[in-house]
Amino acid sequence: MSASGIVILLVYVDDIIIIGTDCGLITKLQQLLHATSHMKDLGQLTYFLGLEVHHQTNGIFMNQHKHIQYLITLAGLEDTSSVDTPIDVNVKYRKDEEDLLDDPTLYRRLVGSLIYLTTTRPDISYTVH
Template sequence: MIQHCLFTLLLYVDDMIITGDDPEYIAFVKARLRDQFLMTDLGPLRYFLGIKVSSNSDGFYISQEKYIQDLLARTALGDERTVETPMELNVKLQLTDGDPLSDPTSYRHLVGSLVCLAVTRPDISYPVHILSRFVSAPTTVHYSHLLRVLCYLRGTITRRLFFPRSSSLQLQCYSDATWASDPSDRRSLSAYCVFLGGSLIA
């Protein structure tokens, strides 16, 4: 899986550090790139790979609100209900829960779409990880939990990640793990998150 990040241009010129917020040097880099490559300047970043980028004096926001809208439209859920959490607390899904789906294509498509969405919505990472374990043989129970994630997204569609301009460059990582918590094979489950200053990057 490709991990997407937000990068700051950092170049060294005559022992000076030039960062990505220096407009004169940005213009210089663009001119040099145009000398070597066929390229078009599209102006300030607005959309990239389906990710919307907006900024103000405090920092940058990234979101995939349109992606969620398109996903909900394709799924055509029968109601407008929302839920407060993407997955119920202490759910222990197993391979044998429920009846096998006659056509697992929709389940696989939705899980794949949610994996892409988790780039800007880390709050769904855990349930998407759990539900992706059943793509080979999903059941009606797994599918109902998948629809719950979509209902959660409908109610939280405007949430986005914030990257402050004033953030420090200190790297911090947090991790945790369960001990033999999987009911089917007794494997442990681990998770982590990485912050650059106050910005979640992985």
């Protein structure tokens, strides 16, 4: 942070996002990173960790449409329709009555991805939890 602005550096594994209020400071940081390590500038942010970023004149907007479409395909639900309650209500399930999941790994991936969706969407997270 300086008297003229602020620069924020977000690092996730080998990806870096640089944002700030002072373009000059951002450029200086980019030059420093280029001089000290191998770094490729991919330009304006459009996609990061499942988040699509859209730059418009009235602001920056994010959504997760691609990630959600990927999950629908992964679950094999492309040709299905939505319902308010996807399972029968008042049904008692027991672990010894039904066959085990065909692919528990797929189930874990889907659950983990759905949890990720709720943590990146506070409005959904509040409702779910």
